[in-house]
Amino acid sequence: MTDALRRWFGDLSLGVRLAAAGGRGSAVRLAWITIGIGLGVAALLTAASAGSVLDSHEQRTRARIIGAAPDADRPVPGVSPLYSSAVFTEFAGRRFGGEMLFADGATPPKVPGVEVLPKPGEIVLSPALRDLLASPEGTLLLPRFPQRVTGILGDEGLSGPWELHFYVGVERAELPGTSPAYSVGVPPERLYFDPLLSSLVVIASVVLLIPVVVFVAGTARLSASARDRRLAALRLIGADAGQVRRIVAGESLAGALVGLVAGVVFFVVGRDLVDSVSLFGMSIYGKDIRPSPALALLVFLVVPVIAVGTALVALRRTLIEPLGVSRGARRAPRRLWWRLLPILAGVALLAGQHRGMASQPQTALVVIGVVLVLVGLPMVLPWLLERCVRRSRGGPLSWQLAMRRMGAHGGASWRIVGGFAALLAGGIAVQALLLTSDSIHRDESWTPTADRDLAWTTTADSESARRLAERLRTMPGVRRAVSYDVVHAQQPPHLNGPVELIVAPCPALRELTPIQNCAEGDVFSFPEPNGEIADLPPGTEFVLSTAPEGRLSWRQPERVRPIARPAFHAPWSGAGLLITPAAVGQGVPQLQHLVAVRLGEDDPLALEAIRNEIGLTRPLSFSARATPVSDSERTYTAIRRLVTVGSVAALAVAAGGLLVVAFEHVRHRRRQFAVLSATGVPYSTLAWSVLWQNAVPVVLGTGAALACGLGLATLVLNTTPTPQRYDWEAIGLTGAAAVLAVLLATVMTLPQLRRAMRSEGLRTE
């Protein structure tokens, strides 16, 4: 028993020895296996952490919401109330925010990441905001933060290391209408996963798994002839079939284990990097990237199993007999029908989930469909390549040489190219999915053209609104600025459009629109944008307040004079009345104090100055500009960039695999090249033949991948009700990377080819 075990172990360790043995050629191969599997494993571990990243992000933002818990406004003994209101500001296309705080007492509830709450005139900043303000780019923003910095936010109060966030202390009066809070944070809740996002994570994992499989399978086939010779030699001296299998298992296990270790190292190093370098605008704490233990275990199990499994499957196909493969029978041509099965099944599944045909698309089925197509692609490609190679007749000598060689020993590079294509196709599909889901989060359904220059802000009272308008009027970039109050009133039931009630003294009304004669007590009426006058007979009642102390309403007087529509009004607002304060009377409860601004031509500098003048605690809103997404809403964009970078990186690794194939190819055919060159075949012909041999599979593979990826994206997006969009830039980038990979692989083999062609090529064992 122990003896048998020892021999098993002996066979395995012999395999490990063989994997590590063999001079430079196999050292390069082992290095590539390590890097290839390592990157794959790191990527898989990252994908396995997607849940923890999103979860932590959600928890972190939930933990700092003030007074949103169900019982947050119930007084807690020993805790003094905290008043707050969220604020947002924009700078250089970035939207970020914080809270205005007023702590009414010495023992306010604890805000995460804040040591001491800021008093009025003080502020607590996130490290990223502090750094931005201290940097040259931040000088423009600096005037918006005149407060005294009394603290820096800790990690626990931020969603990520690069988040811009702040807590500014204000007076109680600046927080009208807010209720006191006695607790901070909302109890953690099970995260709602967007079904599209979760299927994306699964698809991305599969796409990432493919290079691992391809690498393992490809490297198992890399030096197929050398390995077959080696195993034949072992068989000759008496290794039985089981021993050969164990030796092969040991060989591939060695690569897989080294790759796993490298993968964990890559993952850990990359995770630490996330804290110190802002990658692709992502703001994630390294400590939040925690692979789910179950998934990590799965990765650790699946990768070696795939490695050993593919090696053993490949072994089954190349019959290892003591005389080696040189005397073996001719290989049967590849059959198409069973290779087509996965793709057909996948397409059928996806088509079946097409919206309209299925009442409710099932994510699991969609994912299975995608996986089937992606797995099927590398199975069909070798057949396609073989067909093309066998069809090819004629052409220059270099082309013929390449075709014949591919016909004879295509296996390894075809498999690599197949995986490469699957990877590319998966990348394109994920790209399209991400882009589509991105548009859910960023509302771009309307593209405003007019009135982009119209903006407004609110102030605490009419007087400060008037003064702000005055100050703004003198600033560069401001064409006009006016202040007025808006009364919030219930609309009379018979009106179908909203009517705005604007209250301002005559001089301010004249700023809004030309008025010939204006006296206190006057009321004017302006039409809708299309010129229609609202149906407002004298005596129409506007209910201003339904408070229990007494119903308050305002009746439209007899005399209402028509005037032109104020130039400040956004096209989407309706008709309205301009009312002098005397006409409203006393006791109007809810007045909103507005300052409206018309800007000059687009001038980001002036815009930031205007924002600074308005101050941090009041946002400047635009009527017709999309608000940029805030930092915490950029997840999709970040993931999409990450996918692009990931697929380019994986392509690079695949290109590296191709390079190894090309190297091995030249190395093993040193003698042939030397003989060819000795018989007078010029170097350029041989070099071209190497180029053809690399390029033909890659071009075919890239073409198939583009077709497959776009088709896949179309099919998947058809299962969702979202409009389809493709990131042509990223697709072009990946395609270009593929072509570059071929050229690089070829160029890098040329020195070796040249060396092989010299005399030493003739000398081999």
Added chain:
Amino acid sequence: MTELLVAKGLAKAFGPTNALVDASMSVRAGELVAVMGPSGSGKSTLLHCLAGILKPDAGSVTYRDAELSAMPDSERSALRRNDFGFVFQFGQLVPELTFLENVALPLRLGGMRRAEAERSAKVWMDLLEVGDIASKRPGEASGGQGQRVAVARALATEPKVLFADEPTGALDSLNGERVLRLLFDAARQTGAAVVLVTHEPRVAAYADREVVVRDGRTQDVELVA
């Protein structure tokens, strides 16, 4: 002398080519049999059938009264590991391993510990005068040195039969002679029988017996020395 290996009425075809038609021969313990014949006559095929590497289409090969074609693969592998040794023209060494590891390989496959296997491998390499290149790899030595390493490996398990298929075919005559002399001496020391395929009558002259293969048929020529 006892007959170790007996082949009777062997036939083997590769597609349309009849490599062996009707071949019979025997090998006795410790003797040296030379197999001669024109190129393509079926010498290598006969050798492979004798060693149980190839299965004949017809006829039988018995080793110590056991029918080779009736054995399962694992038993035939064990036979190759323990009782047979092989030296071919080239290509039987594992290029990834050093010479020492190559010689130790059959011992390790047989379950011997690494250190022990390499120690006894070194002894054989010294015997064949290649002990000094133990740490080199097959690409890094001359053809004659490589063949001597191959002989050392074939003999390391102290086989009963050593099969050699033109072991010196790729060497110049001086080097070839040297390798053969070492092979014969070492085989005689261990008492191994040698089945040697060769083209050269000069080499065949060392043999106890000569088998001539012509168009897949054998003609036994008993040499009375």
